Amino acid sequence: MNIGVDAAAFGMANAVVASTDDVNSGYWNPAGLVNLEDKQLSLMHASYFANIANYDYVGFAMPLDDRSAVGLSVIRFGVDDILNTTQLIDDQGNIDYNRISLFSTADYGVTFSYARRLPLDGLNVGINAKVIRRVIGDFASSWGFGLDAALQFETGDWKFGLMARDITTTFNAWSIDEEKFAEIAGAVDGQNQELPETTEITIPKLQLGMSRKFVYHYDFSLVAEVDLNFRFAETNDIISSSFTSIDPALGLEFGYIDMVFVRGGLGNFQNIKQLDGSESVGFQPNIGVGFKYKGIQVDYALTDIGDQSAALYSNVFSVTLDWSIFR
Helix, strand or coil: CCCCCCHHHHHCCCCCCCCCCCCCHHHHCHHHHHHCCCCEEEEEEEEECCCCEEEEEEEEEEECCCCEEEEEEEEEEEEEEEEECCCCECCCCCECHHHCEEEEEEEEEEEEEEEEECCCCCEEEEEEEEEEEEEECCCEEEEEEEEEEEEEEEECCEEEEEEEECCCCEEEEEEECHHHHHHHHCCCCCCCCCCCCCEEEECCEEEEEEEEEEEECCCEEEEEEEEEEEECCCCCECEECCCCEEEEEEEEEEEECCCEEEEEEEEEEEEEECCCCCEEEEEEEEEEEEEEECCEEEEEEEECCCCCCCCCCEEEEEEEEEHHHHC
8 A cells, every 4th residue: 555556656756645636646645536527547557576466456536526526446466376385295204296386465455535625725635444455365364444634735836735644543453264374383393383463553654745837838837746755653764763754755747738748756765774884875766658648548657767776666557547538
């Protein structure tokens, strides 16, 4: 649930909390859903770790009236066909490859979004209710629930956004198959001898964003946004304390006649410890392109250009369909 959705947002290093205004707002800032003029559908696919893991997303949103909108999104991150070698050695100590089996592990996130315009002109609010499902083969599974709250304010060419994730602290309760665990516990002496914890929590996070749109000669546009991502824990973010850590992000989108888009962004600024004990600042540069025509928008992003970050690059594709294409 921390990775993000939409190749257009990835191209801007996820700095879209203030400017988001389409179906993908259900993830980034549900208050932005009130800008929808018609129903929209979004699809995204990305591969991670040399295609070992697949990350997929589908989102749908629609206006209820001129002051409110709703959305539904589903995210899956999974690794399929993992080799289970815990039973590789039989009772006589012989290696038997026929005892190898396959299993999959996957995380699912289902989000229900609602947005509404407030009486104060330009101020919108949104809320997400999230259901989290995690499955690790036949070994264990969990259910989790959480809430997000968001604001978006627009005045002239300026937009401001606030997204508070997991405001109630998201809990995941695990159920572990003790028979399967017993097989794992006996696979390697001295390891996996105790059942893991059955409760997992996700602490709240806060995102603040400010953006402005510039228009040149009617045909050319530039959207610039700066976000600050707060995590209430001490991390490797470039601004970090025992109370909170702050990771800035900057995104730019150049547009031509609202049809062709070129994007760039910098984010994920981290203090990285080197092998010699020294520290350096790493960051993740992203680029992307997009094309929109008659209600169909296709976007591509390449994340982590070069070697400025410890993360690996990924290719991200997404498609957004506006129901206006059918009218």
